[in-house]
Amino acid sequence: MGRPKQALISRRKTLEVALRIIDEEGLDALSIRRLGDELNVRGISLYHHFKSKEHILVGVCELALSDVRTPSTANVDWHDWLTRNATAYYTALRAHPNLIPILMRRHPLRIGLAEHNATAGLLAVQGVPPGAIMALLDGTESLALGCAAYESAVESDKGEDDWSAAYPFLYHVSRNRELPQARTFEVMVRAVVDSIIAEYERANGGKAAAQSA
CATH class of the missing domain: 1.10.10.60 (Homeodomain-like)
Incomplete structure (x- = not known):
């Protein structure tokens, strides 16, 4: 048939x-x-x-990004949900690293822009200064893409080097890593968010960023 x-x-x-x-x-x-x-x-x-x-x-x-969703309510701490979203994005990239070249072009391809729009809207509703929102979106996305791309490249390295002899210090610290990559990423996201808000306040004469709802 x-x-x-x-x-x-x-x-x-x-x-x-x-x-x-x-x-x-x-x-x-x-x-x-x-x-x-x-x-x-x-x-x-x-x-x-x-x-x-x-x-x-x-x-x-x-x-692949179906778990990256803007909350439907403003009754959540924006620092927390923005960090969770960035971490969910990073997790999706780590699960599907072959999509990273496509997602590097997500804006011209209009991938996920509806979610980005919803994120920008909720941040504004929760009082985050509009002048800081684009920097927050760019910073968290760039961090997720960069970390996922780098870690995936490291994992795909099939070299047969004797690291213990050629790179003894790297060999030692890599075998004694105590902070998991996912936790390290979350810490970096929070640091990026805090730094962007602090820089916005500095550039605007110490004007305080809005607090969470």
Whole structure:
């Protein structure tokens, strides 16, 4: 029996399969034909759900970031929820490192901008100075992308060096690390947020940033 002319598969299932291919084999492994083969449909039928492969990549990134959500209430400490969101973003990047090159272009691709808009709106509602909000968004995102990209590159290093002989100090401290990477990232996020607010206050003559609701 031939394949159906129209895809008998959901948009969600398509994105889940695409994400699996990218996670396991990398971005270059994903093609319309490969995705159709995995779903047992004709590749062309996927265009019933997506305009192009790029739209599939956008959908995959949105699926991977589904846990990064702006609170629906202002009755939460903005320092805490902003830190949680940045940490959730970092966690998603660590789980799906092959998406990092795509998410480096998330603004021109319009990935997650609705959430960024909601985040900016809630921060403003909670009294965070508008002049500091963009710096907070840029700072936390840059930190998440940079940390995740660096850590993923380190983990992918398949070198056979004898670190104990060639780099004894690095070897020693790497084997005696007491702060997990995830906890280190959270500490850095809080430091970035505090530093941005402190710099905003300094630049504005000591004007205090709004406190949490």
